[in-house]
Amino acid sequence: xxxxxxSPSNKVTEKGKDVELRCDPISGHTALYWYRQSLGxxxxxxxxxxxxxxxxxxxxxxxxxxxxxxxxxxxTLTIQRTQQEDSAVYLCASSxxxxxNTEAFFGQGTRxxxx
Amino acid sequence: AQSVAQPEDQVNVAEGxxxxxxCTYSVSGNPYLFWYVQYPNRGLQFLLKYITGDNLVKxxxxxxxxxxxxxxxxxxxxxxxxxxxxxxxxxxxxxxxSQGNLIFGKGTKLSVKP
Numbered sequence: 103x104x105x106x107x108x109s110p111s112n113k114v115t116e117k118g119k120d121v122e123l124r125c126d127p128i129s130g131h132t133a134l135y136w137y138r139q140s141l142g143x144x145x146x147x148x149x150x151x152x153x154x155x156x157x158x159x160x161x162x163x164x165x166x167x168x169x170x171x172x173x174x175x176x177x178t179l180t181i182q183r184t185q186q187e188d189s190a191v192y193l194c195a196s197s198x199x200x201x202x203n204t205e206a207f208f209g210q211g212t213r214x215x216x217x
Numbered sequence: 218a219q220s221v222a223q224p225e226d227q228v229n230v231a232e233g234x235x236x237x238x239x240c241t242y243s244v245s246g247n248p249y250l251f252w253y254v255q256y257p258n259r260g261l262q263f264l265l266k267y268i269t270g271d272n273l274v275k276x277x278x279x280x281x282x283x284x285x286x287x288x289x290x291x292x293x294x295x296x297x298x299x300x301x302x303x304x305x306x307x308x309x310x311x312x313x314x315s316q317g318n319l320i321f322g323k324g325t326k327l328s329v330k331p
Contacts, residue, residue, distance in 0.1 A: 135318050144323035193260055203249045203268045206319060208260035
């Protein structure tokens with residue numbers, strides 16, 4: 103596609119429910135990242151996928167959070183038993199190749215509200 | 218550990234005046250530095266990056282950034298601000314090693330008034 107696509111754009115869920123957030127990266131991009139942006143806060147790294155390598159999960163805040171990337175393309179971030187503190191904008195990004203000098207392209211984000 | 222700092226939460230500028238958004242960094246080895254912009258209710262957009270070479274880097278929308286090794290800074294600049302430049306600006310540095318995930322500063326809100 104033309105850019106990184108995230109769905110849904112907005113999600114309201116009840117505390118304790120599970121949610122799934124989807125990210126379609128730019129076609130051909132091997133690297134995919136998930137970040138979280140809380141109100142008034144900066145961007146918090148969650149997880150990083152690069153090709154077929156094991157993902158870097160070091161940013162996941164708890165074991166309620168998990169992510170997978172199927173076929174090296176689409177990724178799903180799952181939050182189980184959501185809590186109010188999970189309310190944030192979840193941003194997905196992709197980049198074309200491995201390397202510290204490569205810029206990432208971001209999606210519009212999914213705004214998650216836990217009530 | 219790699220990190221960046223943005224010392225200003227907000228910068229206010231009159232339209233037509235030059236603007237500067239500050240960023241300082243702490244990295245081991247040669248730094249790779251990035252600037253991103255986030256317009257209201259939008260994702261982040263890449264503005265520019267410093268890899269090596271000229272200390273003055275030019276990017277999108279007329280922005281530029283100056284890499285200063287002695288001051289460990291990478292300030293974002295524009296000679297003449299537009300109201301449409303009002304947004305949240307983030308400085309970033311790669312986490313380290315060969316990984317590409319970025320560590321972001323806390324962001325600086327730029328407000329350009331007519």
